[in-house]
Amino acid sequence: MRNIITVKDMCLWYGEHQALKNVNIEIPEKSITAFIGPSGCGKSTFLKSLNRMNDLIPGVKITGELRYEGADIYAKGVDVNNLRKEIGMVFQKPNPFPMSVYDNVAYGPRTHGISNKLQLDEIVEKALRDAAIWDELKDRLKKNALGLSGGQQQRLCIARALAVQPRILLMDEPTSALDPISTSRIEELVMELKEEYTIVMVTHNMQQAVRVSDYTAFFLLGELVEFGKTDDIFSQPKDKRTEDYITGRFG
Amino acid sequence: MPHQSLSRKRKNYEALMKVLMLLSVGITAALVLFLLIYVLVKGVPNITWELLSTSPSYLTERIGILPDILNTLYILLLSLLIVLPLGVGAAIYLSEYASNKKLLALIEYAAETLSGIPSIIYGLVGMLLFSNSMGTCLMAGALTLVIMNLPTIMRATQESLKTVPQSYREGAFGLGAGKWRVVRTVVLPGCVDGVITGCILAAGRILGESAALLFTAGFAHTVLSFPLGMKSPGATLTVALYVYAKEQGEFGVAFAIAAILMFMTILINFAATIVQNRFEKRKSL
Numbered sequence A: 001m002r003n004i005i006t007v008k009d010m011c012l013w014y015g016e017h018q019a020l021k022n023v024n025i026e027i028p029e030k031s032i033t034a035f036i037g038p039s040g041c042g043k044s045t046f047l048k049s050l051n052r053m054n055d056l057i058p059g060v061k062i063t064g065e066l067r068y069e070g071a072d073i074y075a076k077g078v079d080v081n082n083l084r085k086e087i088g089m090v091f092q093k094p095n096p097f098p099m100s101v102y103d104n105v106a107y108g109p110r111t112h113g114i115s116n117k118l119q120l121d122e123i124v125e126k127a128l129r130d131a132a133i134w135d136e137l138k139d140r141l142k143k144n145a146l147g148l149s150g151g152q153q154q155r156l157c158i159a160r161a162l163a164v165q166p167r168i169l170l171m172d173e174p175t176s177a178l179d180p181i182s183t184s185r186i187e188e189l190v191m192e193l194k195e196e197y198t199i200v201m202v203t204h205n206m207q208q209a210v211r212v213s214d215y216t217a218f219f220l221l222g223e224l225v226e227f228g229k230t231d232d233i234f235s236q237p238k239d240k241r242t243e244d245y246i247t248g249r250f251g
Numbered sequence B: 001m002p003h004q005s006l007s008r009k010r011k012n013y014e015a016l017m018k019v020l021m022l023l024s025v026g027i028t029a030a031l032v033l034f035l036l037i038y039v040l041v042k043g044v045p046n047i048t049w050e051l052l053s054t055s056p057s058y059l060t061e062r063i064g065i066l067p068d069i070l071n072t073l074y075i076l077l078l079s080l081l082i083v084l085p086l087g088v089g090a091a092i093y094l095s096e097y098a099s100n101k102k103l104l105a106l107i108e109y110a111a112e113t114l115s116g117i118p119s120i121i122y123g124l125v126g127m128l129l130f131s132n133s134m135g136t137c138l139m140a141g142a143l144t145l146v147i148m149n150l151p152t153i154m155r156a157t158q159e160s161l162k163t164v165p166q167s168y169r170e171g172a173f174g175l176g177a178g179k180w181r182v183v184r185t186v187v188l189p190g191c192v193d194g195v196i197t198g199c200i201l202a203a204g205r206i207l208g209e210s211a212a213l214l215f216t217a218g219f220a221h222t223v224l225s226f227p228l229g230m231k232s233p234g235a236t237l238t239v240a241l242y243v244y245a246k247e248q249g250e251f252g253v254a255f256a257i258a259a260i261l262m263f264m265t266i267l268i269n270f271a272a273t274i275v276q277n278r279f280e281k282r283k284s285l
Ligand SMILES: Nc1ncnc2c1ncn2[C@@H]1O[C@H](COP(=O)(O)OP(=O)(O)O)[C@@H](O)[C@H]1O
Pocket: A014, A017, A019, A037, A038, A039, A040, A041, A042, A043, A044, A045, A046, A057
C-alpha cells in the first residue's frame, strides 16, 4: 500500500522540554493507524504536528522531516489552512460550535469558499450520512448543536471534519469522553470511513486499537518504540517494552 | 461551668455580628432610598414640558434644557461610536494576535490603572490635546471621553474573550479557517455579551461625567445639529446641572435635571440586567 505520510528523524520541543525524539514512521493510505502508549508520551503532540496544529502553541520547535504526499509539511510557503483542509482533526472532547447543526457542518465548506445553498445542503447531508448521524439529526438541522448528547456531538464533529473532504482524519482519543454505546458506534463508523479516508487515531484503550486498527504505533517517553501491523504488534511484539505495555505490566 | 459560658459567649458574639451586619445593610439601603426619594421629590415637580422642549432665553428669563438633553445624547453617541471599534479592536488584537506576553501584561496593567484615574485629569489632558486645536466643542468632549472609556471597553471585551473556549478556536483552525475567520465567526459572537456590558458601563460613565467635559466641551445652551454642530461648544445635562445650581442658584432646574439623570441611569442599569440575563440564558442552553 502507498504511504501518505512519511516522517523521518523528527524531534519536537516545547521550549526546553523535548516531547518527541527521533520519530520515524510511514503511514499507509486508506487504513487505520492507532497510536498507543501511556499518557504524556507524546501521542497527541505527534498527531497535532501532522496538520500543524502545534503552530498555535508558542515556543514549539520541530526538527526532522514530515511529508504529506511527498511534500514537506513544514516547508516555507506551505498554506497551513489548505493543509488542514486536507488533514482534518477530531478532538478528544467533542467541540461543536455554539451554532446550529447545519452551520456546524457547513462551517468548513463555507470557510473554503462554497456559498451556494444547494451545494451546501448537499455537502451537509452527505457529511452527516457519512458520519452515520443523518437519520438522527435530519429534523434538527436548525437546532443548536450544544443541545445534542455527547456521542451525537462527537459524530457531528466527525461530520464537520468530513464536510471539507479531507484525505486524512486525525482523531485524538475520540471516544474517551463517551459512553460504551456511543463508543462502539464511532468505532463502526471509523471502520467504514477507511474505505475513503486515511485515519490516524490516538487511543487510550488497547482493545479499541485491536478492534479497529490495521497498524499500531507504540509510543513511550517521546519515542516511537515500535510500529507495525496491529496483529503483529499485539501477538508478537519485537520490543520488550511493547510487550510489557500490552500485557499490562506498566502504564 | 466554663464550657457553658464559652458557648454562651460565642452565641452572643454571633448575635452581635448579625445585628451589626443587618445595621450596615439597613444604613446602605436607607441612604440609597433617601437620595432617590429626595431627588425625585425635589426634581419631578419641576419637570415641565416647557423645560424639556425649549432653549433658555435671557429675554424672557425662560429656562429650557432641550439643548442639554440633545448634547448629552450627541456626546453619548459620538463617544460610543468611536470608542467601540477602537476598544474592541484593541482587545481582539491583544488577546488573539499579540504574542509578546510581557508587553501584553504591561498594556493590561496600564489599562487597569487608567480606569482608576480621576476624570478631571482626563479633562485637563483632553483640553490640551483636543480643545486647544479644535476649540472647545462637543467633539473635543467626546474624544476626551473616548480616551477615558477606552480601557473600560477594552478590558470588558478581553475578559469576555477569555470565556470563549479554546476548543472552539481549535475546532475552527482544524477545519482550515484563517485567523480572521476564526475571530469573526467563532470568537466574536462568543463575546458580544462582554462588549455590550462594556458599552453599558461606558454609557453610564459618559452620562454621569461632568469634570472632563467642563474643560473640553463648554457651556453653551443652544440647540445644535448633528453632525455639523459637533464643532460648537455645548453643555451636557451634568454640566448644565452644575451651572444652574452653582452659578445661577436655580435649584429647581438643577433637581429636575438630577431626576432626569437618575431615570436615565436606572434605565441603563435595567438594560444591562436584561442583556446579561438574556445572554446567560443562551449560554446555559
Ligand atoms: N502545550 C504544551 N506545552 C508544554 N508542554 C506540553 C504541551 N503539551 C504537551 N506537553 C508535554 O509534552 C509531553 C507529551 O504530551 P502529549 O503529547 O499530550 O502526550 P499524550 O497525548 O501521549 O498523553 C508531555 O510531557 C506534556 O507535558
